Amino acid sequence: MVFDKRRKSAAELLKSETGDIRNLRPFEHYLVAVIAISWALFQLALADFLILESTIKRTIHLAFAISLLFLLNPCLKRPVKFLKFLSVTDRIPVIDYIFAILGAVTALYLAIDYEGIGMRAGMPITRDLVSGTILVILLLEATRRIIGPALSVIAIGFTAYAFLGPYMPDILAFKGVSLSKYMSNIALSTEGIYGIPIGVSASIVFLFVLMGALLDKAGAGLFFTNLALSILGRYKGGAAKAAVVASGATGIVSGSSIANIVTTGPFTIPLMKKIGYPPKKAAAIEVASSTDGQLMPPIMGAAAFIIAEYVNVPYLDVVKAAAIPAFVSYFGLFCITHLEASKLGIEGLAPEDTPDFFGTLKNGLHYLIPLAVLLYELVWLRHSPEMAAYRAILILFVIIFYQETRKSFSEKTGLKNAVKASFILIARGLIQGSKNMMSVALACAAAGIIVGVVNMGMGGMISGIVENLARGNIFLLLLITAMASLLIGMGLPTTATYIVMASLTAPIIVNVGGAYGYVIPIMAAHLFCFYFGILADDTPPVGLAAYAASAIADSEPIPTGIQGFLYDIRTSVIAFMFVFNPELILHNINSWPHALLIFGMALIGMSCFECFAQGWCLTRNKWYDIPFFLAASFILFNPGGAASLFHIDPGYKYYLFPLGIMIYGIVLFSQKMRMKKNDKKNKNPGAGAA
Template sequence: MPKGSSEPKITDDFLKKETGDVRTLGRYEALVTGAIAVLWALFQLALAGFLVLDSTKVRAIHLAFAMALLFLLDPCLKKQVKFFNFLSVTDRIPVIDYLLASAGALCALYIVFDYNGLALRAGAPIPRDLVIGVILVLLLLESARRVIGPALPIIAIVFTAYAFSGPYLPYLFAFKGVSVTKYVSNISLSTEGIYGIPLGVSSSIVYLFVLLGALLDRAGAGMFFTNLALSLLGRYKGGPAKAAVVSSGATGLVSGSSIANIVTTGPFTIPLMKQVGYPPKKAAATEVAASTDGQLMPPIMGAAAFIIAEYVNVPYIAVVKAAAIPAFVSYFGLFCITHLEASKHGIEGLAKEDIPGFLKTLRGGVHFFIPLAMLLYELVWLRHSPELAAFRSILLLLLIIVVREAVRARQQRRGLLSGIAAGLKIIGAAFIQGSKNMMSVALACAAAGIIVGIVNMGIGGMITQIVEGLARGNIYLLLIITATASLLLGMGLPTTATYIVMASLTAPIIVQVGTAYGLAISIMAAHLFCFYFGILADDTPPVGLAAYAASAIAESEPIPTGIQGFLYDIRTSVIAFMFVFNPDLILHEISSVPHALLIFSMALIGMSAFENFAQGWCFTRNKLYEVPFFLGAAFILFHPGGLASMINLDPSLKYYLFPVGLGLYCVVIAWQRFRVIRAKEKRRVVLFDKTVDVTKNGKKHR
């Protein structure tokens, strides 16, 4: 990192905004909030280990922790407003926020306190139920506004207004409407709304994976992955950018947040990219695109992946299997983009002295692979539940942290107890950070539950008709509408909330319209499509916070950085459209390893061909007549069944078209290579002729 740089402060500021932790607290206040955060972590670990509670009670307690912590850490207003300065206090926790934190927690826990009574009067709430239910909705919307902005609360309010005003709307939008009793019963007092599937997944699974990521981050795994990537790739053309892609992908294994990914890897990779010649905007944009796509990486894939498993009703490992090829192919696309950008700008790698040693780096952090290997072993080999796999990996990582610090203390002759204390301090800080990171996820899931609950009241059918009417029954137009809506919606929402809203509204329609076209679109493909574009929305300008975080590090303009990062990411989005039409890319009904490897290999080559087209470059600048070769190769390699249907080939023989796609790609590569060699020869001849002319004029002879 350049001397005197202020990146850590800038990135810390963005991480605080991401978690909602923007207050500077006194000792007592820090103790209170820290205790709540640690208790939340211990509660979640106890659930995974030995504590047995009804799922509804678990969701309520989970929400109570999130709301209490949020109101204590995040002020009502981020900027001071005349006459309302008391709402933007950041140097202490005002009394009003203590009251809101208490009220939010108690309202969330009401379903726990009167569990039996609410069960007996389900659908017929008494006045007390209605009052507390309405207060819960209001406090939840306010807490969501504080931590993730106004977009999600506004959407929830619009849906609520639609639910109540339905009978009075024009015929096209008319809806039978709901009563206050039905609204509160469904949204606040049952598992159809706030306490629905999204919050259930957040409380049972997502917290543990976020905690695992926080533990790894506090232990130094982010820096280890970055240095390891630099040690392997730093010397090659555009090495720091390639290392940024690889390290962000590795960090994405355990981080569900693009902002957290950027502030972990960006302070190291962005200055190095600038050092070798990348313009600040493109250096920041590369980190933005790589960190945004980190949410695609199995096995964690952000909170939305676990919700996909619930919505599609499949084991979580089935979601990992389906997302594996698109995730790795998407990252390979970014890797290709960095190489082509470096080729276009003549950017080389790092000097040898700037590259960390591979073996030294590996020895210093090889222990970080142990809990990840444990996680994969539990998920893939033993087929244990995600929560059990994460719980056991966390226990192993806790032991590793304590042992590592004890060994360091002994080497430094500080005493064994000193090392153990240092390890426990890291664990405590990780527990607090994990809880803070979970606030936005838990509150987004709960607030999105309001929208899902309203859709399930009957509005979903009306919205389906409207969306289908806009698409006019055209599957291609429907996909474009869904992708565009996800990108626009995601500008103000976190990925999880964007996915929940779009999947609730459009995933079933994609399957229905595809069936009408004779296309067997799987429900998994439809949900992954919504998820994919919800992820890309993280860097959609002008709002994308990921771009602001990276541009602060690179000292570039945020909006141009966001546009460039979006252009990089959108160039990998071809895989999302392709797996809708070619379910083989998500390994739908494919269990053969050789078959999967063939599909993966074809997809990698297809992505490479597509990026050559998208970047306008291979070995040299593309000629117009070369473009059809790149596009043809990409189409055949991504979707051989498409060409098979065009030429009336038996679908079972479609993979015999692999050589055709590969041949097209090889032809244009060979031709570009020939063009480069010929251009070099011409340049040599020109230079030679100039040299001869100079010697003659200077009366010198060879």
């Protein structure tokens, strides 16, 4: 079948994402390991004692990423006639050694001649232009190899437009740039490749990704899965509910939906199928829960830190803004699993399939210590994200030594073997962390090309075009942004999609909203772009997350992606809601009781919406139930909007809370009565006939 030909295994997708494709020879394996470990140790040193100018940090960060990528990823993933030398996977060909060295040297060029380039800013010499040109070409090729052609094609399109702008029709005309101007901005300053995105990648994101890789290598992913199963497995649809919780917990430290699926999916998907979920729905639940792992602070697919830089707020403000939408989104998926189980008549797991809670907690409690340290450092001590992650990693090193020592005592293998095993596990974690970072670093650098071109003067023209298309209608503008994010995100990782869309549309959303009386915080606009970038991960026909989950579930990837997207409609609803009700992102909310009230209303509102979306509450919905569910969810999600409809003073909008509950209660009562009536009919079939 065509789908069988297109389907990849989850492991292959993860290898593709992390660049772990080639089967290296022994000395090549050690070379890659040395580079990867050196990169990780360099980033750890930056967080503690190594002090470098920020631009130099960014150049070294990119040099490691680009050289490692060319050593690990072949030019073509499948052999092509007459070009088989470009798809070599059993060794590293000479051409890729050359590319790796050239990429590293040109990435470091800004650091090597830092003072000279600074002295001739805006007036590059021939050497500068040659180095910059080689860097741009190699960066786009490296990006194509690890995340596909989309971002490179978009960057090339923007670059071409920058040079050809004066020759475009009037509506698209742009003053254009010279090669000197282009290279000065893109490759020889912090306006392009070395801009904010890769700066955040170099200073913060690496440490969080490294922490996630170390936790994964230590076995934390399996612990989170077993803990969720031990708590929720015995309840209705327990395996699916456990999948949601496990993916949310894994998403706290993992910035990748595919890595999340590969970590939790092999355990949860077979259990979901075992208790009665169809393969397609089992895979779709895993897709939706793993994709939404990127919503969960603190990492949020690396975007949390970039949002903080773009919006110019402390990192904790991003965490605060993201918290309620993330938890409400996961609660919505939790509701979906329950409603699907009710529709299908699925019960919980058998006792023998449910891990023991206390045993699981006892064996894995130490995995929670680094996360507790991270939260303590961030929230209580208010340390910087990089310092918090660094100290959590140091604690994690100690935890790994403790874990391996305890294992050696139980298996009686000796302390020497425990120390050796600990160093091997840490080394593997450092290597995997560096491999995981390649796609993030290269995506941030390549997206910097687009941002740099936009900042050369094209941004105003693009803003005008988008604003004209929306005709000043904020709803239409949000819809255009959402559709563009989904289309671009099909070929880009979430972080890159966010960077591109936030650069182009976030300011327009704020400005157009203000012009038409909607006060839209800049944080809401940025999170809106980010949310729809995430949804692209399971949007057919690309949706790599759906391919990964379908390979585990043995389901068709396209129907799986469609089902996962339908489950993720709740995420798009939340995104629209917090634009029009910024209180959902706790904008100007500094009171715990107030925040908890908003959170409670949003949870109940999500429950109402999912009952509508799934066509089921206590029983199958009737057509007349739908207006009640929608009205209740709208009132609870956006009491201010409901107050304006009823011409109620906005100061009294929270008095509508009981109204929303009452409307929800009416439909629950109606369905309860309907169920009783049906039960009576079933028990007394002759009564109806009489």
